[in-house]
Amino acid sequence: MIGKVNFVVALSCEAKPIISHFNLRKRDSTLFKVYSNQDHSIRLIISGIGSSASLKATKHLASVSKDDTSTTAWLNIGIGGHKDLPLATAILAQRIVDSKTKQSWFPQLVFDPPCLTASVKTVEKPDFNYPDDNVVEMEASGFYSAAESYSTREIIHCMKIISDNSQSLSRPPLTETMVDELVNRNLSSIKELVRKLQVLSMEEEERTSDPPFLQECLSLWHFTVTQTHQLKSLLRKWLLLQPGKNVLDVLLPNCKDSRNVIQTLDLHLKNTPVWMDHD
Amino acid sequence: MIETIYIESEIRSHPRTESILSRFSKARIVECERYGEVFNPKKQNFRLQKKKPALILARKHGNFILDAPKGFGIGGRKNYYFSHMLNCIYDCRYCFLQGMYRSANYVLFVNYEDFQNEINNIVEQNPDEKEITFFSGYDCDSLALESVTRFVREFLPFFQKHKKAVLELRTKSINVDELLNHEVIPNCVVAYSFTPENISQKLEHGVPPVKKRIQTMKSLAEKGWRVGIRLDPLIYHESYKKNYRKLIQEIFYTISAESIHSVSTGPMRFPEKMFHTIERLYPDERLFAGPLENRNGLTSYSEEIETEMMNFCNTILENHLPKNKLFSCLQSSF
Ligand code: SF4
Numbered sequence: 001m002i003g004k005v006n007f008v009v010a011l012s013c014e015a016k017p018i019i020s021h022f023n024l025r026k027r028d029s030t031l032f033k034v035y036s037n038q039d040h041s042i043r044l045i046i047s048g049i050g051s052s053a054s055l056k057a058t059k060h061l062a063s064v065s066k067d068d069t070s071t072t073a074w075l076n077i078g079i080g081g082h083k084d085l086p087l088a089t090a091i092l093a094q095r096i097v098d099s100k101t102k103q104s105w106f107p108q109l110v111f112d113p114p115c116l117t118a119s120v121k122t123v124e125k126p127d128f129n130y131p132d133d134n135v136v137e138m139e140a141s142g143f144y145s146a147a148e149s150y151s152t153r154e155i156i157h158c159m160k161i162i163s164d165n166s167q168s169l170s171r172p173p174l175t176e177t178m179v180d181e182l183v184n185r186n187l188s189s190i191k192e193l194v195r196k197l198q199v200l201s202m203e204e205e206e207r208t209s210d211p212p213f214l215q216e217c218l219s220l221w222h223f224t225v226t227q228t229h230q231l232k233s234l235l236r237k238w239l240l241l242q243p244g245k246n247v248l249d250v251l252l253p254n255c256k257d258s259r260n261v262i263q264t265l266d267l268h269l270k271n272t273p274v275w276m277d278h279d
Numbered sequence: 280m281i282e283t284i285y286i287e288s289e290i291r292s293h294p295r296t297e298s299i300l301s302r303f304s305k306a307r308i309v310e311c312e313r314y315g316e317v318f319n320p321k322k323q324n325f326r327l328q329k330k331k332p333a334l335i336l337a338r339k340h341g342n343f344i345l346d347a348p349k350g351f352g353i354g355g356r357k358n359y360y361f362s363h364m365l366n367c368i369y370d371c372r373y374c375f376l377q378g379m380y381r382s383a384n385y386v387l388f389v390n391y392e393d394f395q396n397e398i399n400n401i402v403e404q405n406p407d408e409k410e411i412t413f414f415s416g417y418d419c420d421s422l423a424l425e426s427v428t429r430f431v432r433e434f435l436p437f438f439q440k441h442k443k444a445v446l447e448l449r450t451k452s453i454n455v456d457e458l459l460n461h462e463v464i465p466n467c468v469v470a471y472s473f474t475p476e477n478i479s480q481k482l483e484h485g486v487p488p489v490k491k492r493i494q495t496m497k498s499l500a501e502k503g504w505r506v507g508i509r510l511d512p513l514i515y516h517e518s519y520k521k522n523y524r525k526l527i528q529e530i531f532y533t534i535s536a537e538s539i540h541s542v543s544t545g546p547m548r549f550p551e552k553m554f555h556t557i558e559r560l561y562p563d564e565r566l567f568a569g570p571l572e573n574r575n576g577l578t579s580y581s582e583e584i585e586t587e588m589m590n591f592c593n594t595i596l597e598n599h600l601p602k603n604k605l606f607s608c609l610q611s612s613f
Contacts, residue, residue: 237568276516
């Protein structure tokens with residue numbers, strides 16, 4: 001198994017270093033530009049600027065990721081401003097607040113972050129006043145609210161790189177090259193974060209994966225949806241109580257239909273001793 | 280140990296918040312409006328959060344003291360429970376908290392005085408009751424996070440003044456300095472939960488070994504504290520008779536029967552929905568592959584197994600203790 005990570009990035013210049021580092025190739029450019037690596041374990045979408053664009057792009061990426069997205073990690077990378085954090089500092093969001101709706105999200109940090117953490121405020125228009133300690137940016141809330149429909153808070157994160165602060169206001173406007181450079185300088189943190197998210201995503205894939213023999217059973221007999229759930233649960237128990245044994249050979253060769261399979265498995269497992277204290 | 284602390288803005292300068300923060304100068308502090316914003320959202324994964332739980336400091340706004348669920352008790356007529364904290368630093372695979380809450384973060388309600396006022400009210404409203412029991416370790420372990428919560432330090436003096444109110448501290452912690460350094464109060468029972476050592480090693484992650492817990496009970500008993508034993512939940516397995524006999528013998532070999540206030544036994548039961556949540560979180564757990572069935576909305580061992588195990592343990596316990604110290608906890612609601 002291999003953990004999956006979906007990137008949502010507002011601008012091509014922010015995405016460029018990521019696309020190049022992870023060897024991503026363009027797969028689609030109808031509604032949004034979508035990139036992925038060879039085994040599609042890393043995908044990236046360019047959303048355009050703003051919370052609502054980010055929300056739409058996140059949904060679009062989920063819809064084109066054909067596999068189950070519930071175990072996929074989601075990562076929004078972009079630039080933001082802060083009153084006094086030095087330029088090029090990367091931060092991971094510990095809280096995201098939408099300045100318009102006042103709704104908050106709290107990404108759960110279940111790993112050691114590869115960089116500082118800070119609270120992030122999503123605004124509708126560029127705002128170079130920094131009245132509080134938030135990192136100010138324009139996409140995180142849209143991204144987070146959409147990604148939460150697919151995954152859980154431990155594997156949905158936003159990393160922001162400081163491109164402006166109160167000392168940089170007199171400086172000429174940011175160019176694409178400068179943004180590319182800001183992301184490039186933080187590539188090692190991005191890589192580390194991706195590695196950590198891949199591990200968590202993989203753990204979740206393992207936890208939610210089908211038990212052995214499920215597909216074989218489904219192809220041999222017809223199961224209703226409820227029966228399929230029962231079968232999954234019984235086959236998991238089989239794996240725990242009869243590790244290494246082929247259920248199709250040992251127990252089910254004479255079963256005629258799905259009901260018979262479920263009854264046979266259920267009865268057998270109920271009578272199987274549970275050696276809690278042995279491996 | 281705790282790297283992130285969420286704090287409700289309202290209690291940012293509560294003295295208990297400040298005291299905790301002074302002990303976690305390196306923690307990441309994140310403010311929120313209500314703890315539910317962090318603790319309650321649907322899209323959270325208890326199993327992943329167990330890797331690095333955060334602390335959430337909050338104020339509780341009501342329902343400070345609740346009626347204990349039916350079947351939960353140690354002999355008293357009136358039983359209540361209260362939860363100054365939600366969740367636990369240990370990770371027992373049979374724990375119902377993992378199916379009850381979406382988040383594994385620890386919530387600590389800092390307004391202890393409100394819990395105490397409510398206990399006081401209940402005692403005053405029941406002048407005819409000789410004793411009223413208040414269970415503190417229902418949604419957490421009463422002692423395990425004492426270094427952060429100072430719960431025992433703050434509640435013992437309160438119960439010392441309210442002699443009709445009996446406090447049960449339910450725990451698996453060996454962190455008992457606060458009790459050993461405090462004058463013994465007769466209306467407090469320190470109740471230790473056990474499963475046999477080999478089962479504990481498989482299912483009670485992060486919990487001190489059985490031997491250490493027994494030794495800790497011994498030191499408390501020698502100091503004069505009333506101690507209780509909770510064989511709850513009873514875990515069914517092939518060699519359960521041998522293992523529970525050994526556990527009970529070990530306890531009574533180390534601790535004198537006179538110092539034991541009560542022993543309770545209880546079967547492993549979960550509301551059906553809660554069980555499915557837990558089973559989905561840990562599909563690789565052999566405990567859940569055992570002979571469990573659904574009865575009256577609960578997932579449990581069969582009635583036959585439950586009775587057989589309870590009878591077996593009670594028969595051995597009766598060799599050590601009079602029957603009036605033995606209780607069955609047949610919880611049917613959570
Ligand atoms: S010690 Fe108690 S509260 Fe803590 S995890 Fe174990 S069963 Fe749950």
